[in-house]
Every structure is written in structure tokens, then in C-alpha cells.
Amino acid sequence: MKSNRIMPFLFVGAVFVVIGVLVGLTARVFPTQGSAEAVSVDSLFNFMLAIAVVVFLIVEGGIIYSIIRFRRRPGDETDGAPIHGNTALEITWTAIPAVIVVVLSILSYQVFVGTQTATDDMLVIKVRGQQFQWSFQYPMPPDPDPAVTEELRAKIQTYMVNADLWVPIGRRVKAEITSQDVLHAFYVPEFRVKQDAIPGRVTETYFTPTQALDAWVLCAELCGVNHAGMSQINKVFVRDQAEYDQFINDLYAKAKSLANDPRAPEVGKELIAQKYPCGTCHVINELGTKGNVGPALNGIGSRAEGHAANGEGLFGGTDAAAYIRGSIVKPNGYLVAGYSGGLMPQNYGDPNVMPEDDLEAIVNYLLTLKDQ
Ligand SMILES: [Cu+2]
Numbered sequence: 001m002k003s004n005r006i007m008p009f010l011f012v013g014a015v016f017v018v019i020g021v022l023v024g025l026t027a028r029v030f031p032t033q034g035s036a037e038a039v040s041v042d043s044l045f046n047f048m049l050a051i052a053v054v055v056f057l058i059v060e061g062g063i064i065y066s067i068i069r070f071r072r073r074p075g076d077e078t079d080g081a082p083i084h085g086n087t088a089l090e091i092t093w094t095a096i097p098a099v100i101v102v103v104l105s106i107l108s109y110q111v112f113v114g115t116q117t118a119t120d121d122m123l124v125i126k127v128r129g130q131q132f133q134w135s136f137q138y139p140m141p142p143d144p145d146p147a148v149t150e151e152l153r154a155k156i157q158t159y160m161v162n163a164d165l166w167v168p169i170g171r172r173v174k175a176e177i178t179s180q181d182v183l184h185a186f187y188v189p190e191f192r193v194k195q196d197a198i199p200g201r202v203t204e205t206y207f208t209p210t211q212a213l214d215a216w217v218l219c220a221e222l223c224g225v226n227h228a229g230m231s232q233i234n235k236v237f238v239r240d241q242a243e244y245d246q247f248i249n250d251l252y253a254k255a256k257s258l259a260n261d262p263r264a265p266e267v268g269k270e271l272i273a274q275k276y277p278c279g280t281c282h283v284i285n286e287l288g289t290k291g292n293v294g295p296a297l298n299g300i301g302s303r304a305e306g307h308a309a310n311g312e313g314l315f316g317g318t319d320a321a322a323y324i325r326g327s328i329v330k331p332n333g334y335l336v337a338g339y340s341g342g343l344m345p346q347n348y349g350d351p352n353v354m355p356e357d358d359l360e361a362i363v364n365y366l367l368t369l370k371d372q
Pocket of ligand 1: 129
């Protein structure tokens with residue numbers, strides 16, 4: 001090509017590159033960089049975007065230039081020149097992408113290994129995905145109280161659960177993720193982490209919060225009717241170490257008192273508020289939950305008495321408690337009029353999913369919800 005032909009082509013390309021770089025630098029398309037890992041993830045993304053922008057602009061610039069430069073002139077009825085393969089060109093457009101792909105693979109691997117590794121002092125939080133909310137289990141603080149036996153500690157640990165994700169600034173967190181039912185994906189855009197939650201398996205992801213912030217834990221896997229609602233349930237609170245410790249100590253104090261009487265109604269209320277996702281499908285006024293996949297549970301204590309009298313949906317007894325227990329562990333045994341089966345989780349009869357104490361505490365709490 002003669003230089004007077006290639007110059008306009010380069011000029012159009014250069015103009016587009018300048019515009020693209022300006023837009024790229026000024027547009028704030030990403031959420032806050034809330035973790036140390038976010039910085040390396042973002043720089044990798046920016047590098048990939050820069051390559052994509054250059055390729056895009058060269059191609060689009062070439063098209064626009066050619067449309068103008070080689071347009072049909074008035075009166076020109078001839079065919080275009082018959083052009084066949086160009087070996088040099090084909091080698092070039094194969095070699096350049098190959099190099100780009102190899103470079104990106106190496107960089108991606110480096111970022112992955114750099115961000116997704118264990119450290120000695122990391123904080124391990126167990127994340128459980130459920131239709132349709134997350135719950136988080138925290139490690140217990142030490143307790144010098146001699147009355148707290150190993151057995152009691154194990155019990156208290158089961159109550160170290162909260163619906164919000166609290167993490168301290170500056171410490172690497174390992175999230176051990178699993179699912180109680182279907183595929184979910186643990187996703188916190190501010191930390192730049194997204195990891196599948198798979199039933200029967202524990203997956204993990206790591207992040208190191210760098211600044212105080214409030215955010216949401218989202219679900220990035222279509223997981224059922226109320227999947228979208230899952231992204232406005234669980235908050236993230238990144239706080240300094242002192243505030244995090246305060247949260248853990250309060251949680252521990254509460255867990256310890258719940259462990260005293262594991263089947264008490266207050267335990268059931270707390271479990272529904274923090275651990276189990278009942279409120280994402282059921283309205284419970286007392287807890288302020290708004291789920292509308294299933295019937296409202298207000299007044300369920302009174303309605304259960306009517307069902308017990310009719311012998312409907314009972315499990316492990318003949319009283320109102322047996323109706324509520326049956327609704328939870330054998331949900332398809334009796335369907336509430338107007339609702340279809342299969343929506344209510346089917347595995348609450350499994351003590352690994354819902355220990356018996358938890359089940360009885362929840363039954364006892366729901367029994368207290370009487371008609372006003
Ligand atoms: Cu989900």
C-alpha cells in the first residue's frame with residue numbers, strides 16, 4: 001500500500017483510540033474496589049479491555065475507511081478486482097491473536113493464584129446457599145467459662161449463624177461455600193468474587209476487605225422463582241477489627257443463651273431470622289419478612305389447630321404441632337389450597353439440613369403465631 005492510502009486509515013483509527021481511552025478512563029462502570037483482590041482483578045480486566053478496544057477500533061476503523069474510500073463512483077459499472085489469499089496477512093492474523101491468548105492465560109493464572117490462596121491467619125466463614133437467601137456461620141471466640149464443655153461448644157457453634165456477612169478490614173477471608181438445595185452462586189461485586197454453591201460439595205473463594213463498606217451478597221445463578229429476591233436479603237458489613245469483634249461477641253452471647261434451651265420458641269424465631277430461608281417464601285409479620293412464594297404464616301398456630309382436628313398433614317403426633325411439623329418435613333403430604341407442591345424445600349426432614357432441635361424450636365415458635 002502506498003502511504004497516501006494508509007494514512008487516512010491510521011488517522012481514523014487513532015481518533016477512535018483516543019475517544020475510546022477517554023471514555024474508558026472517565027466512565028465509572030465498576031463497583032467500589034472493596035478488596036485487595038479487586039485491584040488485580042480490575043487491572044487484568046482493564047488490560048483485556050484495552051486489547052479489545054484496539055482490535056475493535058482497527059477493525060471498525062478499517063470498515064468505515066473502506067466504505068468511504070472504495071465506494072462505487074457514479075457511472076462505475078465494473079466488477080471489483082478478483083483478490084485471492086494473502087499468506088503474509090493470514091499468518092499475521094493468526095499469530096497475533098495466538099500471542100494475545102497465551103499472554104492473557106499467563107496473566108489470568110497469575111491473578112487467580114495470587115488471589116485464591118490460603119494464608120495462616122485467614123478467617124474461615126461457612127457460607128450456605130438456600131432458596132432464597134444466604135446464611136453465614138462464624139468461628140467462635142474463646143470462652144474461659146469452665147461450664148462450657150466441648151459438647152456445649154459444638155452446640156453453640158450451630159447457632160453462630162447470621163443472615164449478614166460481617167468481615168474485618170485487612171484480614172484474608174476464606175468463604176467455604178455449599179448449597180442446601182440447588183445451584184446458587186456466591187457473588188459480592190465489591191470484592192470481585194463469584195463462586196458456585198453446589199449441593200453436596202464445598203467450594204471456596206478468598207477475599208481481603210480493604211475498607212469499611214456496606215454492600216449486598218448477591219446470587220449469580222438462576223435458582224428458582226425468587227432468585228432475583230436473593231440479591232436484596234443478605235447485607236455485607238465490612239468494619240474495623242474492633243467492630244467485628246463486637247459483632248462476634250454479641251453473636252456468641254446470643255448463641256450461648258439459645259443453647260440453654262434449644263427447643264424454645266425464641267430459638268425458632270432466631271433461626272428463622274438468621275439461618276433458614278422461610279421468610280423469603282413466607283410473610284411473617286413479626287419478623288418483617290415479605291416472601292410471597294408460599295402462604296403467609298401469620299396465624300399459622302391457630303390454623304394448625306383446625307388442621308389437627310381434621311387429621312390433615314400430621315407428622316409425629318395428632319396436635320397442632322404435628323401439622324406444622326408435617327408441613328415442614330413432609331411438605332407435599334398436605335398442600336395448602338391454591339399452592340403447588342415442590343416449592344417448599346423437600347429436605348428439612350434430613351437432620352443434616354435441619355437438626356431435630358432446630359425443627360422443634362421452629363414448630364414451637366410457629367405455634368405462638370395465633371390469630372389476632
Ligand atoms: Cu440463589
